[in-house]
Amino acid sequence: MQKRRAPAIMAAVASVAAVVAYCVMPPRAFPDRLAFIPEEMTIIDNKFYDLPKWAAQWHTPDAALNTLGHMNSARVPYFDDAWRRELGGTNGSFLDVGCGGGLLTNALAARGYKLTAVDPSTNSLVAARQQAAEELPTARRPEFLEGTCYALPAADGALDGVVMSDVLEHFHDLRAAVGEVYRVLRPGGVFVFDTINRSYFSWFVLIVLLEKIAGGIPAGTHDWRLFITPDEVEQLLNSTGFEVGPRTDLVGMRPEDPSDTSKGFVQDPSDVSATYLWWARKPL
Numbered sequence: 001m002q003k004r005r006a007p008a009i010m011a012a013v014a015s016v017a018a019v020v021a022y023c024v025m026p027p028r029a030f031p032d033r034l035a036f037i038p039e040e041m042t043i044i045d046n047k048f049y050d051l052p053k054w055a056a057q058w059h060t061p062d063a064a065l066n067t068l069g070h071m072n073s074a075r076v077p078y079f080d081d082a083w084r085r086e087l088g089g090t091n092g093s094f095l096d097v098g099c100g101g102g103l104l105t106n107a108l109a110a111r112g113y114k115l116t117a118v119d120p121s122t123n124s125l126v127a128a129r130q131q132a133a134e135e136l137p138t139a140r141r142p143e144f145l146e147g148t149c150y151a152l153p154a155a156d157g158a159l160d161g162v163v164m165s166d167v168l169e170h171f172h173d174l175r176a177a178v179g180e181v182y183r184v185l186r187p188g189g190v191f192v193f194d195t196i197n198r199s200y201f202s203w204f205v206l207i208v209l210l211e212k213i214a215g216g217i218p219a220g221t222h223d224w225r226l227f228i229t230p231d232e233v234e235q236l237l238n239s240t241g242f243e244v245g246p247r248t249d250l251v252g253m254r255p256e257d258p259s260d261t262s263k264g265f266v267q268d269p270s271d272v273s274a275t276y277l278w279w280a281r282k283p284l
Contacts, residue, residue, distance in 0.1 A: 026203035030225050033198070033232050034239075036173045045220035046120075046170055049100060054218065055123030058101025059131050062262070064218060068166060069103040071194075073264035074253045075165055075277065076107045079192045082245075082279045083113070083161050086190045090114075092160030095184065096142070097149050097177075098167035102128025105142050106135055108163070115142035118153055122146060149177040154184040161190050166275075168195040169227050174236055182240050185282040191242065192279045194253070198227035201273040230272060242280035251277045 030037055048054055049065075057063035084090070090112035096105045099117035101124050109115050109132070119125055125144045132141040145153050149164075149171065162181045171177045181191050196202055203224050211217040228236075230250055237244045252272040257263045267277070 026200065026207075026224055028225075029198060033226070033228055034174055034236050036175070037226070039172055042172065042223045042226060043220060044170065044223040044226060045218075048218060048220065049119075050121040050123050052123055055101065055121065055127055058103065058124065058127040064216060065101065066103075067216075067261055068100075070255075070261050070263075071166075071253060071265045071275075072104060072107050073256075074267045075104060075194055075265075076111070078194075078251060078267060078277045079104075079108065079163055079165075080111055082192050082249075083190055086279070086281060087160055087188075093154075093158065094161040094163070095152065095154060095159050097152065097162060097164045097181070098170070099128060099142075099144065100124045102131050102142070102144065104163070104165045105144075106132050109136055109140050109142050112140075113161075116145060116153065117142050118145045118147040118149075120146065120148050150180060152180045152184050156183055157186045157189075159184045159189055160186060161192065164191075164193040164195075166194060166196075168193060168233070169222065171226070174228070175240070178236055178240050178242075182242065182282060187282055187284045189282045190279060191237075191282070192277075194275055194277045195233065196222070196227045196275050197273055198224065198229050198232075199273045202227055202275075205274065230276060230278070233278065237280045241283070243283055245279040245281070249279060253277065 054065060057065040060066050094113045094115045096115055096117040099105045099119045102117065105115055105117040105128060117128065125146060128144050147153050162185060185191065206222060207224050211219060211221065234244050250272060252268040253265045253275045254268045254271065255261045256266050
């Protein structure tokens with residue numbers, strides 16, 4: 001009897017060990033995150049944002065995509081402060097790349113910025129326009145355009161500011177995308193962004209807990225290997241030609257109340273292990 005049970009016990013132990021290893025150990029990172037990474041080598045699903053089921057959630061309270069709006073309490077003040085400080089105010093032309101349902105776009109427009117926004121998802125843009133019509137006067141509503149980060153709808157040097165919020169970690173060709181941002185900014189223009197750090201903490205919280213266990217994030221929303229460390233971002237921006245903001249301006253974000261993210265997020269200069277905010281300038 002004991003001999004018969006041994007293989008079953010060993011199989012159970014092996015299964016438990018595999019689960020523990022999966023939860024504890026992230027996958028092996030790509031050799032060079034700044035190189036072009038073919039889409040077939042990743043597990044991310046960038047097209048799910050266009051599915052009506054998900055696109056309808058951008059402005060539904062407590063829905064998965066709507067939770068991104070809770071981060072505006074940290075993001076919007078940071079981006080607003082950087083643009084006002086470096087550009088002298090809200091005058092000028094600004095572009096939101098990868099705007100999704102317009103959660104950030106419309107919040108910045110409410111602060112006086114003249115914004116154009118671009119996203120490849122038709123249905124997400126419908127949600128963005130509907131929100132703008134409900135929340136903003138006609139004169140302040142952004143122009144929402146369908147397009148991609150690799151061919152931005154602006155002439156060379158036409159823009160004062162560009163923002164990418166929760167977007168860089170979705171790109172397969174970071175150099176091409178950031179090169180487009182550099183192209184459309186005028187000399188002295190400012191690029192502001194937030195993205196996700198490729199750390200053990202981000203693996204465990206975003207992938208294991210929120211995506212795999214709790215299901216709070218749809219499966220395939222992220223590929224941890226596409227997350228970007230601050231050192232990689234700095235290298236990317238410098239090699240593109242940007243002047244990167246000082247490290248003292250590199251700021252993390254965390255929930256004000258970890259048990260209830262609907263209460264919003266706050267900036268945390270001491271911890272960039274999950275998401276972080278930063279900025280860069282195109283030289284004069």
